Structure formats: structure tokens, C-alpha cells
Amino acid sequence: MNIRSLWNYEMRATVRRPAPLFLSIGIPLLFILLIVLSLQAMITEQDQTIQAAVVDEDDTFQTKALINQLSEEERLKQALNLIPMDEKEAREAFQEGRLAGIMTIPRGFTESLMVGENDPIQVMTNREKPLPSAMLQVLLESGSKYISASQSAVNTVYDLHIKTMPDEQRGNNLQQVIVTFTLFALDRNEAFQEERVISGAGIGWEKHGLIAAVFTFVVLFIAFYQAFDGPSMKGAVQMRWQMVDVTFIHQVMIKQLKWWLFALVLLEGSFVLIHQVGEPISWSVSFHLGLVLTALLLSSFAGLLYGLQIPSGLRFLIFTMIGLIGLFSAGAYVPGIYLPEWMAHEWNPFQWSYEVFKAALTNEENRSLFTLAVWGIGLHVFALVAGFRKEKRDAYISIFTSK
Amino acid sequence: MLTYLSLHLNKWRKRPFVILLLAFPLLCTFLLYPFFENTAGETAVPIAVVDEDQSDDSRTVTDRVEDSGRVRLVSQATRAEAETDVQKGAVEAAFIIEKGFQASIRQGEVNEVITWIRNENSALDVFAKEAFGAELMRLALNAKAAVIVEQETETSFEEVFQYSDQFWEPEPLFQVSVTERSPQQPEREEPQLQSWQVTVLQLFFLYAWLLAIFFLYEVTKDENSGRLARIKLIQKTTASYFFAHFVIFAFIGLISYILPLNGLFFLSETPQDLMAAWNIHGIIVAALTFIVTWCLFMAFGKKRWAVYILMLIAVSSFIFTITQTGFTDLWPHQWLLINQ
Numbered sequence: 229m230n231i232r233s234l235w236n237y238e239m240r241a242t243v244r245r246p247a248p249l250f251l252s253i254g255i256p257l258l259f260i261l262l263i264v265l266s267l268q269a270m271i272t273e274q275d276q277t278i279q280a281a282v283v284d285e286d287d288t289f290q291t292k293a294l295i296n297q298l299s300e301e302e303r304l305k306q307a308l309n310l311i312p313m314d315e316k317e318a319r320e321a322f323q324e325g326r327l328a329g330i331m332t333i334p335r336g337f338t339e340s341l342m343v344g345e346n347d348p349i350q351v352m353t354n355r356e357k358p359l360p361s362a363m364l365q366v367l368l369e370s371g372s373k374y375i376s377a378s379q380s381a382v383n384t385v386y387d388l389h390i391k392t393m394p395d396e397q398r399g400n401n402l403q404q405v406i407v408t409f410t411l412f413a414l415d416r417n418e419a420f421q422e423e424r425v426i427s428g429a430g431i432g433w434e435k436h437g438l439i440a441a442v443f444t445f446v447v448l449f450i451a452f453y454q455a456f457d458g459p460s461m462k463g464a465v466q467m468r469w470q471m472v473d474v475t476f477i478h479q480v481m482i483k484q485l486k487w488w489l490f491a492l493v494l495l496e497g498s499f500v501l502i503h504q505v506g507e508p509i510s511w512s513v514s515f516h517l518g519l520v521l522t523a524l525l526l527s528s529f530a531g532l533l534y535g536l537q538i539p540s541g542l543r544f545l546i547f548t549m550i551g552l553i554g555l556f557s558a559g560a561y562v563p564g565i566y567l568p569e570w571m572a573h574e575w576n577p578f579q580w581s582y583e584v585f586k587a588a589l590t591n592e593e594n595r596s597l598f599t600l601a602v603w604g605i606g607l608h609v610f611a612l613v614a615g616f617r618k619e620k621r622d623a624y625i626s627i628f629t630s631k
Numbered sequence: 632m633l634t635y636l637s638l639h640l641n642k643w644r645k646r647p648f649v650i651l652l653l654a655f656p657l658l659c660t661f662l663l664y665p666f667f668e669n670t671a672g673e674t675a676v677p678i679a680v681v682d683e684d685q686s687d688d689s690r691t692v693t694d695r696v697e698d699s700g701r702v703r704l705v706s707q708a709t710r711a712e713a714e715t716d717v718q719k720g721a722v723e724a725a726f727i728i729e730k731g732f733q734a735s736i737r738q739g740e741v742n743e744v745i746t747w748i749r750n751e752n753s754a755l756d757v758f759a760k761e762a763f764g765a766e767l768m769r770l771a772l773n774a775k776a777a778v779i780v781e782q783e784t785e786t787s788f789e790e791v792f793q794y795s796d797q798f799w800e801p802e803p804l805f806q807v808s809v810t811e812r813s814p815q816q817p818e819r820e821e822p823q824l825q826s827w828q829v830t831v832l833q834l835f836f837l838y839a840w841l842l843a844i845f846f847l848y849e850v851t852k853d854e855n856s857g858r859l860a861r862i863k864l865i866q867k868t869t870a871s872y873f874f875a876h877f878v879i880f881a882f883i884g885l886i887s888y889i890l891p892l893n894g895l896f897f898l899s900e901t902p903q904d905l906m907a908a909w910n911i912h913g914i915i916v917a918a919l920t921f922i923v924t925w926c927l928f929m930a931f932g933k934k935r936w937a938v939y940i941l942m943l944i945a946v947s948s949f950i951f952t953i954t955q956t957g958f959t960d961l962w963p964h965q966w967l968l969i970n971q
Contacts, residue, residue: 258950262950262954323814324814341804348806349807351807351808352809352811352817354811354814361811365809369807372805372806374765377771379804380776380796380799381775381776382776383804388780388791416741418742419742419768420763421746422746422749425714426750426751432752433754541845542648549659562674567670568670570673
């Protein structure tokens with residue numbers, strides 16, 4: 229009966245002082261919203277064609293073929309607009325911030341290429357346009373291997389065959405070989421026969437992003453809420469509760485119950501919202517049970533830190549740090565298949581929570597309940613033991629006497 | 632003066648966790664750096680490969696793709712197994728090296744020698760496709776050159792093939808040398824931190840700032856408990872009390888920023904001149920930020936709500952700067968990045 233009074237007291241306090249609850253919901257939401265907005269801005273920026281200048285100081289048939297090879301390559305063409313300019317024009321455009329980079333083909337480049345030397349092409353990227361600059365670099369590096377392949381073949385035919393020809397035939401033959409090999413290298417997509425299969429369990433980036441947002445939101449919510457809501461009772465209030473056999477272990481239980489309830493409501497609410505905006509969710513008993521256990525896992529972990537009487541600021545740091553590392557290693561940010569194999573652990577509870585969300589979005593069978601239950605209940609028991617130790621330290625063994 | 636310093640410091644004697652709070656970012660840096668360093672180094676796109684040709688050339692291509700980095704090849708025995716892996720999402724895509732691969736390549740032909748299996752969610756597999764494409768074009772163009780030269784001269788196919796391939800050693804012919812410059816000063820080359828380092832040090836700065844703001848709360852407590860009134864009654868002034876408070880406030884902020892910052896520089900082997908520049912710049916920005924924060928708190932009347940307002944400003948500064956969402960020049964987190 230007394231423990232119900234404590235529950236009523238806690239809930240009344242939540243209603244009368246709702247600021248911690250709203251702040252704990254608002255701050256993570258704001259954080260995620262801003263991250264999403266900035267990611268969207270990055271993606272929009274990425275969709276625009278990258279503007280880069282090419283300054284051809286060598287100006288030979290080979291360098292023209294090379295520029296043609298870069299600007300006509302299918303993938304590069306979609307993403308990169310390579311504009312021929314002289315050095316002065318390019319520098320002015322760069323200083324005005326209109327270019328992501330300048331590619332300069334130095335004088336004597338063709339000669340060095342023909343003798344098999346590696347005079348590099350100079351690329352100056354714009355520090356103030358980091359994403360287009362990085363893209364420009366990736367695109368040029370990707371094109372450079374194909375150019376190396378065709379140039380190696382050109383050099384070979386020149387050295388072993390064309391070089392021995394009479395002067396008047398040499399130029400024409402060389403140009404013909406350059407054109408043949410350049411076009412051949414451009415046709416490399418012909419080497420691949422593309423087949424598409426239906427993705428069964430593959431989750432896709434959109435759904436992955438949704439899970440990452442919901443999971444991060446709930447972890448940050450608990451991190452903030454247990455810190456704002458969780459200062460231990462002090463002085464007179466605590467004494468009064470002790471008078472009716474309600475002690476620290478009961479506080480641990482009630483706080484944990486409250487955090488669990490709010491986490492569960494937020495989880496269910498988030499998935500209802502996802503469903504409403506058009507992403508079908510497979511509602512099933514095992515999915516709801518998965519959410520119950522995920523909420524239990526997070527609230528029990530917060531309850532354990534509370535039971536250990538760690539100050540609220542430090543609790544926030546520990547919970548946030550472990551929570552975010554857990555999410556990362558569970559593949560909530562970078563999908564698990566890209567992460568190193570040593571990071572995938574069967575015992576990682578965050579991984580199993582991720583599986584619950586994934587199963588709901590992909591209509592798969594949910595197999596994570598047992599491990600999640602073991603973790604949730606285990607942490608809950610540890611939290612109670614921690615609370616009980618405090619009672620013993622206070623020489624107050626209420627657990628045997630409370631009704 | 633010493634009396635007031637010890638007055639503030641004595642509050643921590645019963646709360647040793649404050650030391651832990653000061654060292655928390657440093658501790659995290661030393662614990663997490665190896666974890667993230669290993670993870671970043673080993674993160675790769677998983678790709679299934681089925682070698683139906685089982686030839687020297689097919690092995691050469693797969694070996695070279697595997698060595699190119701950022702791709703983790705998973706060998707599968709059959710096409711069906713690879714397809715299942717793609718469907719299950721266990722790999723990003725599958726590449727089937729078709730039977731007759733080597734025979735086609737050696738004739739300088741590349742039409743549909745590799746089957747590329749993907750699903751609607753595959754995205755990063757284009758990098759693997761580019762890697763396969765580059766390696767097979769290397770062999771195909773060597774062969775194409777060999778076919779031409781063999782027809783016109785007495786040099787054997789294998790000799791020409793090897794001659795063409797030697798242009799790839801020690802480095803491929805076509806090299807790109809990239810330098811990053813600012814549009815304002817394209818002539819000047821300045822060393823700079825990597826973007827992840829900048830984000831981490833902005834987090835350190837946020838932590839240090841918030842921790843210092845928490846310490847402002849001590850003044851409110853002293854005022855509410857009547858301690859400030861007693862000091863004023865006995866000493867006639869509270870100037871020394873506030874001065875000592877400011878010294879410790881600034882110390883908490885600076886030490887909790889500078890310690891992890893240098894821990895990070897040490898672990899990531901940052902050049903000395905860059906370390907010195909970021910330390911000096913960081914200390915100036917931090918000192919300025921803490922002076923303004925402390926003055927604002929005093930101007931707000933040392934109230935409890937002022938602490939929350941200042942915390943909100945600190946968090947906003949961090950979020951608006953990392954997301955570059957506007958008014959960025961207003962925020963101290965942006966001032967930290969003047970050299971970037």
C-alpha cells in the first residue's frame with residue numbers, strides 16, 4: 229500500500245513539475261531535428277553538379293583525350309562539370325567561391341606520361357566546400373585508374389610497335405591507338421551484367437535512418453530524464469517516507485517503473501507516428517513485447533545507476549556514453565554489415581533492441597525477446613540489490629517489514 | 632583571497648566525483664580512441680564473390696580488389712548462395728565472375744564478363760563495381776595492347792602483356808596530387824585538423840562550458856543559505872568571494888577543455904605547431920567565453936534560472952555550429968574554428 233503512495237507521489241510530482249519531462253523530450257527531439265536538417269542540406273548539396281575547372285597547360289592531343297575521358301565518363305558526367313579555363317580565369321572563379329576545385333595539367337605532362345613517369349596532375353580543392361571537394365577527389369581517383377590502364381596500353385603499343393614506324397605514319401597511328409583505348413576504357417560498364425533481386429530482409433537507408441532517430445531519441449530521453457528527475461530524496465521528506473516503511477529500494481523501484489512507462493509510451497508513440505507517415509509497421513504481440521523489453525532495458529540501466537547513488541550529472545554522462553556506444557556497435561548509425569566483425573556480439577542488448585525495430589519494419593520474425601528479457605531483468609535485479617545495500621548501510625531493513 | 636579559494640574548494644572535499652567530472656572527457660578520450668580508430672580502419676562494404684572461372688586472371692582481379700581497401704570480400708561457392716546473401720542483406724551486392732572470363736579478357740573483350748547482383752537497397756556497392764572495373768580494365772587493356780603488338784611484330788603476347796603491366800609499378804601512370812586551400816588565400820598552405828577532430832574538440836568545449844556553468848550554481852546556493860550575507864556583514868565586501876569564485880570557475884572550464892584536447896592531440900599524433908596553435912586559440916576563445924558567461928550570470932542577478940538559460944545557450948552554440956544552421960558567427964563554438 230505504501231509503495232502505491234510513493235508511486236502516486238512521484239506521478240503527482242511529474243504532473244506538477246512537468247519541466248524535466250518536457251525538457252527530456254524536447255532537447256533530444258531538437259538535436260535529432262537539427263541533425264536531420266543538416267543531413268538534408270548535405271544531401272541537397274551533394275545532388276548538385278560539382279563545378280570544377282580544368283587548366284590544360286600542356287595542351288596536346290593526349291591531354292585533350294584525357295579531359296574528354298574524364299568529362300565523358302558516365303558517372304563523372306552526372307556528378308561533375310569540368311569547365312576548361314585558363315589559369316587566371318580559374319583562379320578568379322576559385323577566389324569567388326564558384327569552384328569546388330581546379331585541376332591543372334602541368335606543362336610537359338604528355339612527355340612524362342609517354343616515358344612512363346608519374347608527373348601528377350595538380351588538384352586544388354576548396355576548403356570551404358568540404359563535401360563537393362571530397363566528391364571531386366573520389367571521382368578523380370576513380371577515373372584515374374581507367375586513365376592509367378588506357379595510357380599503359382598506349383605506351384606499350386607506342387614503344388613496341390609505333391616507335392619503329394616511319395615518321396609520317398607515327399603521329400596518325402598514335403592518335404588512332406589513343407582514341408581506340410580511350411573509348412574502350414569508357415565502355416567499361418559493358419563488362420557488367422546487372423541483375424536485381426528483391427530485398428527480403430534488407431532494411432534500406434530510409435528505414436535504417438528512422439530506426440536510428442527513434443533509438444537515439446529514446447536513449448537520450450532516458451539519459452536526460454533520469455538526470456533531471458532523479459535526485460535522491462533528502463532530509464525531512466526521506467525521513468517521512470521511512471516512517472511508513474518506504475525506503476531507498478522502493479524509490480529505486482518506483483523511479484525505474486516511471487522511466488520504463490515513459491520510455492514505453494515514447495517508443496510506441498514513435499512507431500505509431502512512423503506508421504502514420506506512411507512506413508508500414510507489422511504490429512504484433514512480439515513487437516510490443518520487444519518494445520516493453522527495450523524500455524525495460526533502458527530504464528533498468530538508469531535504475532542501476534540511480535541505485536548506485538551516482539550523482540545525477542555523472543549518471544547522465546555514463547548513461548549517454550554507454551548508450552551511444554551501444555547504439556553505434558549495434559549498427560544503429562553505420563549499418564552492422566559495414567562494421568568490423570569483432571564488433572558484432574550476440575550479447576550486445578542494443579543489437580537485440582535494434583533487431584526488434586528492424587523486424588517490425590521488414591515484417592520479419594522477431595527473435596530477440598529472450599536476450600532482451602535476460603538483460604532487462606538482470607539489470608533490474610542489480611538495481612534492486614544496489615538499493616538494498618544502501619538500506620543495509622542505513623541499518624534499515626525495511627524490505628522485511630514493509631507491507 | 633586564499634580563504635575564499637579554500638571556501639569554494641572545500642565544498643568538493645565531500646564530493647570527490649567532481650574530480651572525476653573534470654577528468655571525464657580525458658578518460659573517455661583514452662578509452663574510446665583505440666575503439667573508434669580500429670573501427671574506422673576496419674569499416675568496409677561487404678561484397679560476395681563467386682569465381683566461376685577459377686582462372687589466374689579471376690584470382691588476380693579478386694585479390695587486387697580485396698587489397699584496394701574499403702571492400703570486404705566474402706567468397707561464396709555458388710551463385711544461389713550469393714543471391715541469398717544479397718536478399719538477406721548480409722552483403723551489399725554480389726559479383727559473379729563468369730566462366731570464360733580469362734579467355735575473353737585475353738582477347739581484349741570485356742562484354743558481360745561479370746554479373747553484378749544487387750537489390751533495391753544497395754548503394755555503396757558502386758565503389759566495389761568501380762574497383763572490379765578498374766582491375767579488369769587493367770588486364771583487358773594490357774591484353775588489347777598485346778593483341779595489336781603481337782599481330783604487327785614478333786613479340787609474344789605474354790611479353791607485351793607484362794610490358795604493359797609494368798607501367799603500374801611502383802605507382803599507376805596517372806597520379807593526382809590534391810591540396811586543399813582557402814579561396815581567400817589559395818597560395819598559402821596551412822596544416823589543419825581533420826573534420827572528426829574538430830567535432831570532438833567542439834564536444835570537449837561544450838562539456839567544459841557546461842561544467843563551468845554548473846559551478847555558477849554554487850553562488851546561488853551560498854546566497855540562499857545566507858553565507859554571502861554573513862560574508863558581507865563581516866568583511867563589508869564580497870569582492871574577494873566573487874573573485875575567488877571566478878578563478879575557480881575559469882579553472883574548471885579551462886582545465887576540462889585543455890586536458891582532453893591535448894589527450895586527443897597526443898593519441899592522434901597531431902603535429903606540434905598545430906597543437907600549439909589550437910591550444911593558444913582555444914584558451915583565448917574559452918577564456919573570453921567564460922568571462923562573458925560569468926558576467927551574464929551576474930547580470931541576471933545570480934538566479935537559478937540564469938544557469939538554465941546559460942546551459943541552453945551553450946547547447947545551442949554546439950548544435951547550431953555543428954549543423955551550420957545559421958547565425959553561426961554568434962556562437963563561441965564557431966569562434967573556435969577560425970583557423971579551419
